[in-house]
Amino acid sequence: MKNKHAIAALGLVGALALAGCGGGGAGSAGGGSEGSGEKSDMLIGVSMPTETSERWIADGDAVQEGLEEAGYQVDLQYAGDDIPTQGQQIDQMITKGADLLIIAAIDGTALSSQLDAAAAANIPVISYDRLIRDSEHVDFYVTFDNYKVGVQQATSLLVGLGVLDADGKETGEKGPFNVELFAGSLDDNNAHFFWQGAIDTLQPYLDEGVLAVPSGQTDIEQAAILRWQQETAQKRMEDLLTSTYSGGTKLDGVLSPYDGLSRGIITALQGTGGFGASIADGLPIVTGQDAEIASVSLIDQGVQFASIFKDTRKLAEQSVVAAESMLEGDEPEANDTETYDNGVKIVPSYLLQSDIVYKENITSLLVDSGYWTQAEVDSGVAE
Ligand code: BGC
Numbered sequence: 001m002k003n004k005h006a007i008a009a010l011g012l013v014g015a016l017a018l019a020g021c022g023g024g025g026a027g028s029a030g031g032g033s034e035g036s037g038e039k040s041d042m043l044i045g046v047s048m049p050t051e052t053s054e055r056w057i058a059d060g061d062a063v064q065e066g067l068e069e070a071g072y073q074v075d076l077q078y079a080g081d082d083i084p085t086q087g088q089q090i091d092q093m094i095t096k097g098a099d100l101l102i103i104a105a106i107d108g109t110a111l112s113s114q115l116d117a118a119a120a121a122n123i124p125v126i127s128y129d130r131l132i133r134d135s136e137h138v139d140f141y142v143t144f145d146n147y148k149v150g151v152q153q154a155t156s157l158l159v160g161l162g163v164l165d166a167d168g169k170e171t172g173e174k175g176p177f178n179v180e181l182f183a184g185s186l187d188d189n190n191a192h193f194f195w196q197g198a199i200d201t202l203q204p205y206l207d208e209g210v211l212a213v214p215s216g217q218t219d220i221e222q223a224a225i226l227r228w229q230q231e232t233a234q235k236r237m238e239d240l241l242t243s244t245y246s247g248g249t250k251l252d253g254v255l256s257p258y259d260g261l262s263r264g265i266i267t268a269l270q271g272t273g274g275f276g277a278s279i280a281d282g283l284p285i286v287t288g289q290d291a292e293i294a295s296v297s298l299i300d301q302g303v304q305f306a307s308i309f310k311d312t313r314k315l316a317e318q319s320v321v322a323a324e325s326m327l328e329g330d331e332p333e334a335n336d337t338e339t340y341d342n343g344v345k346i347v348p349s350y351l352l353q354s355d356i357v358y359k360e361n362i363t364s365l366l367v368d369s370g371y372w373t374q375a376e377v378d379s380g381v382a383e
Pocket of ligand 1: 055130184188190191228257258259290310
């Protein structure tokens, strides 16, 4: 997977590397490697949250390969979803003389002191996928349109229930359908955007009675899963099944904002055997995000209904483009300067678009683009 997911970044970055050759000013933008301004002397620190989710491994690999192809040195670190570890890793990058930092935060509010230190050393910071909050020293943000991701997640739930057709048009189906709602980790800014996009999309149907949430757990605080942990989602789903569905109430759908959570939810649903009517008719509609291979395979088998494909190759490429431009003393190109307020300032952002993955478009979206091979889809394992 490593090379495959990084490859798209290379063409463009290679061209930039050539175009940037001999360009001066880099040393002035960065921290430690003062002097020559040669790219090969420049170190970029890349801090990723965790290796337990395959998307972050793909992100880290693609960013590293793109930067190395452009001629930079790279220090790539994963923090095992441990907040102090991420802080220490970033501190070390600063001490080592990093010229720029690319950070996907575990807790978006926990890195203020690292960002203060980076600013004091004149090291620019790019927030990667997840917005770093409560600091003025976030220079740029590369991400997807996270509100729209939430809209797409809710849309895929409505399509699965038959309320919308494949083109997103209302079918007239009135249900009522019983659904349960899951959210991501509250310390991840994205979780709030996904939730808001989803709730805004579902609310009219909840108001009309087309959808109901029998558990009554409709606040993000009730739905949230700390650190996006699969086991925690499985446990919450088991608890919901016991508290609300053991009497035979039918569960029709589950809004899940990440494939890892979806697999935990599916495990809980599959384990319920006797909770009857609900599961005997087939599993409820379960949504997702990230097009992880295990989930793509489940979608192919008709077990999970949908996911959201965010092409991490493009995100990595965009972060390299932004890094390159900052190190050359330019402003990176933003396509959104309004949405992402981190509590201190609006961070100029570059937003990418995402797509809903259904069984029907796995081939066109994921296989034809080289993101996964057909063999990987069949086996559910990345090669
Ligand atoms: C990312 C998602 C991912 C989630 C869990 C979010 O910040 O945007 O793509 O599913 O973290 O890793």
